[in-house]
Every structure is written in C-alpha cells, then in structure tokens.
Amino acid sequence: xxxxVVKNILEANQRIxxxxxxxxxxxxxxxxxxxxxxxxxxTSLLERTIxxxxxxxxxxVIEGDIQSTYDAERIGRTGAPVVQINTGGACxxxxxxxxxxxxxxDIGDLDLLFIENVGNLVCPAEFNLGEDFKAMILSVAEGDDxxxxxxxxxxxxxxxxxxxxxxxxxxxxxxxxxxxxxWKINPHLTIFRVSCxxxxxxxxxxxxxRIQMRQQSPK
Amino acid sequence: xxxxVVKNILEANQRIxxxxxxxxxxxxxxxxxxxxxxxxxxTSLLERTIxxxxxxxxxxVIEGDIQSTYDAERIGRTGAPVVQINTGGACxxxxxxxxxxxxxxDIGDLDLLFIENVGNLVCPAEFNLGEDFKAMILSVAEGDDxxxxxxxxxxxxxxxxxxxxxxxxxxxxxxxxxxxxxWKINPHLTIFRVSCxxxxxxxxxxxxxRIQMRQQSPK
Numbered sequence: 001x002x003x004x005v006v007k008n009i010l011e012a013n014q015r016i017x018x019x020x021x022x023x024x025x026x027x028x029x030x031x032x033x034x035x036x037x038x039x040x041x042x043t044s045l046l047e048r049t050i051x052x053x054x055x056x057x058x059x060x061v062i063e064g065d066i067q068s069t070y071d072a073e074r075i076g077r078t079g080a081p082v083v084q085i086n087t088g089g090a091c092x093x094x095x096x097x098x099x100x101x102x103x104x105x106d107i108g109d110l111d112l113l114f115i116e117n118v119g120n121l122v123c124p125a126e127f128n129l130g131e132d133f134k135a136m137i138l139s140v141a142e143g144d145d146x147x148x149x150x151x152x153x154x155x156x157x158x159x160x161x162x163x164x165x166x167x168x169x170x171x172x173x174x175x176x177x178x179x180x181x182x183w184k185i186n187p188h189l190t191i192f193r194v195s196c197x198x199x200x201x202x203x204x205x206x207x208x209x210r211i212q213m214r215q216q217s218p219k
Numbered sequence: 220x221x222x223x224v225v226k227n228i229l230e231a232n233q234r235i236x237x238x239x240x241x242x243x244x245x246x247x248x249x250x251x252x253x254x255x256x257x258x259x260x261x262t263s264l265l266e267r268t269i270x271x272x273x274x275x276x277x278x279x280v281i282e283g284d285i286q287s288t289y290d291a292e293r294i295g296r297t298g299a300p301v302v303q304i305n306t307g308g309a310c311x312x313x314x315x316x317x318x319x320x321x322x323x324x325d326i327g328d329l330d331l332l333f334i335e336n337v338g339n340l341v342c343p344a345e346f347n348l349g350e351d352f353k354a355m356i357l358s359v360a361e362g363d364d365x366x367x368x369x370x371x372x373x374x375x376x377x378x379x380x381x382x383x384x385x386x387x388x389x390x391x392x393x394x395x396x397x398x399x400x401x402w403k404i405n406p407h408l409t410i411f412r413v414s415c416x417x418x419x420x421x422x423x424x425x426x427x428x429r430i431q432m433r434q435q436s437p438k
Contacts, residue, residue, distance in 0.1 A: 037256045037257045037258065037338070037340075037361075038256045038340045038361055038365055038368070038369060039256065039358070039360065039361025039362045039365060040361075065368050066341065066368060066369060066370075066371075067367075067368070067370065068367045068368050070364055070367050070368065071368075089371070091310065091339070091341035091342050118341070119256070119340065119368070119369070120310070120339060120340070120341055120342075121256075121257045121338065121339070122285065122310035122337070122339055122342075123310050123339075123341075123342070139258070139360060141258065141358060141360035141361075141383065141386065142256075142257055142258025142259075142360075143258045145289055146257055146258060148286075148287045148289050149257070149284050149285060149286070149287050149289065149290075149338070150257060150285060150338070151285075151286065152285075152308070164360065166389065167360065167386060167389055167390075170385065170386055170389055171386075172416070197391070
C-alpha cells in the first residue's frame, strides 16, 4: 500500500518532468539541476559561475529552499533573474514545483538555467525535474566516505564538483578516494576539484558548461 | 489525500515511538537521537564521546545509514556494542526501525544509547524515535545561514553541537550568528562549540551527558 503511493508520486513526477523537458528543449536553454548536502556550496558556486559567464550568456536561477529567500537574495545581487521556490517542509524539489516556477521566469530569454535543489544528499536524487544534467557538489569537509553512504546521488549525477579544496590541509579527506569510490558507482561521472572561495579549478567547470551550451542549437 | 497518507505514517510512527520510550524508561537508559547533514561529524563525535565515557558508563550505538556498514565498523573499533540499520533508500530513521534494532541489542545492559540518524538536515526531525533528547550537529563548514533554511531541526533539538571550530579561520562562518539565529527559533537550545578533530570543547558536552544520566534512577 505504502509502496504503491510512492510509485504513483514518482510516476506523476516523471510525467510532468517530461513536459518540462519539452519546454526547455523548445526554448534551447541548458538546464542544470544542482544538488548537495546543506552548506556544500551550491549558492557560492552559482555566484561564481554567473559572474564568469554573464557577459557571454543569459543565465537564470530557480532557487529551492524549505523556507527563506536568503539564497535568492544572494543570487539576485549578481543581476541574474531568479525565482524562489519555498517547499514549506518538503525535502526536495519536484517537477510540478518547477512547472509553477516557470510561470514567473521567461526561459525563452535564457541560455542557461540553474535549479538549486534543497540541501539534501538523499531525496532530490529520486525526482527528475526535466533538467539536461544533474550536478552534485560535495565539500571535502564532509569526508571521503560519502559515495559509500549516499550512492544514489552519485549514480544519478553527470557532474561531481569536489568543493572547498582550500580546506584539504585541515580535513581528514582524500579527494582521490572520493573519485575512486564515485567512479565505481558511476564511471561516466565528470569530476572537477574546485574551491568556490579561492576560484581554483572553476575554469574547467565553466568550460564544460560552455561546451554543453554549444550543443544546444543557436536561438 | 496525500496529506492523510503522510498523517497516518506520522501517527503510526508516534505510537511505536511511545512504546520505545516506555522500554527505554524501564531500562533506565538515556537515549540520544543524533542528527546532522552528511559529514558534519556524527560518527567522529560518537568515537570521541565513547572514548571519554566508557570507563564510567556502558554506551551502545544504533547506526542508521541508507546503505553500508562503514560507520558501524568505526564504532565497533571503540569496543561499544553497535547495531547497524540500513534503511535501503529511506532518508531518515523511524520508530519501527528502532524497535527492530532493539531485538539485537540488550538495552538493560546500557546506561547510554546513541542513535545515529541518516545524514539529512530535513526529514529525520519529523520522526520521533522514543529518544530522551534530540541532538544535532552543524559543521562550521556548512555556513551560518543554516538555521534560516532548516528551522525544524533546530526547533526539535535540545542540544546543538557546532562542530569543526578548528576550521573557523578558513571558513566564512560566524558561530555567534549561528547561535543567535538558532536561539530565535528555539530559546531552550543548549549549544556547545566543539572540534571532534582536536577535542576542544567536548568536555562540556560529556559533562552534560553525565548530568542527564544521573537524572535516570540508578540500576
């Protein structure tokens, strides 16, 4: 009984995700679903990425949080258009929330749309939103055992950003071990080692985004 | 419809939590439900706490993880009895899982039982397990905005451990701001600033545990 309820929820989510995907594709906007634990650096990555790309591309953001508009205000200061979703308790975004948010955002005007999911290394991985790629951030302060304990998110993601590498001298974390364990779960994972604080390594990430945007047909 | 399903789940959870609470109380064991984001330091805190207390008290652990027995093996090396729960995808422990785990653990032999919840700053806060206290850990690497964005866990917890204070010189995090924001949500929160890496501040936390154990009648 409980299982069938969950299955229905996931099926309904998938149906609306396909509708979102069609709209994104028609608008030729690259859509990235950004996931991580709380405080791994999603908003800091977006601030840095928008600053780097905004002279070349039109970038928008959908911010997901249980409550507060704190992150949307941070993103708003970059000048990028931003819509805040407050889930009111729910621990992940679903495709229906994205469909609602799209009423307030003109995606025809965008080249790149980031969806910042709720900070949670578990549940967001189960819900497709219609994105082109899922990207996850792991902070080295979280330790190198996370692929063992939260494998689904590593399995579902196309990109892993290992963030806060400036803290490596002060943490008991081996980034090579993260990579080895992550690639065992998902050999196709593209991995970047970055520091959103110092900017180290972010050029390879923004280059990757540029290449993906070129795959979209020009508007 | 969806709401009534969720309500039924929470009501069933609460009923079994009360049964657990009765058993814990009869066994005069202090039970702490330990919650945090992934990688905030729950297992490290347990290792340190067990080492500090195990000459005076009998301490046991129930380990909750989506999969793997990595944390249980770490705890096992301290010599403390440990039972691993693998939730198989579920993002939190519930009271029924605890009831099952109690078949494998003789709580009559314990003074203190830690339940290490799944790493998740959202869902575990909604599920009582029958514990005496909920304690949460926040790593300073997660930033000082977390009370704004995950208020329920701060509201439900009795103790907040602000961990990894050895990283404060390298993070943009103001621990006084965490405390101010947390106390606005929950003025009764007992807060400790600690480093499980260096051991700094842990004496006040173990003193607090000693005091709580003395409140339980002697066996």
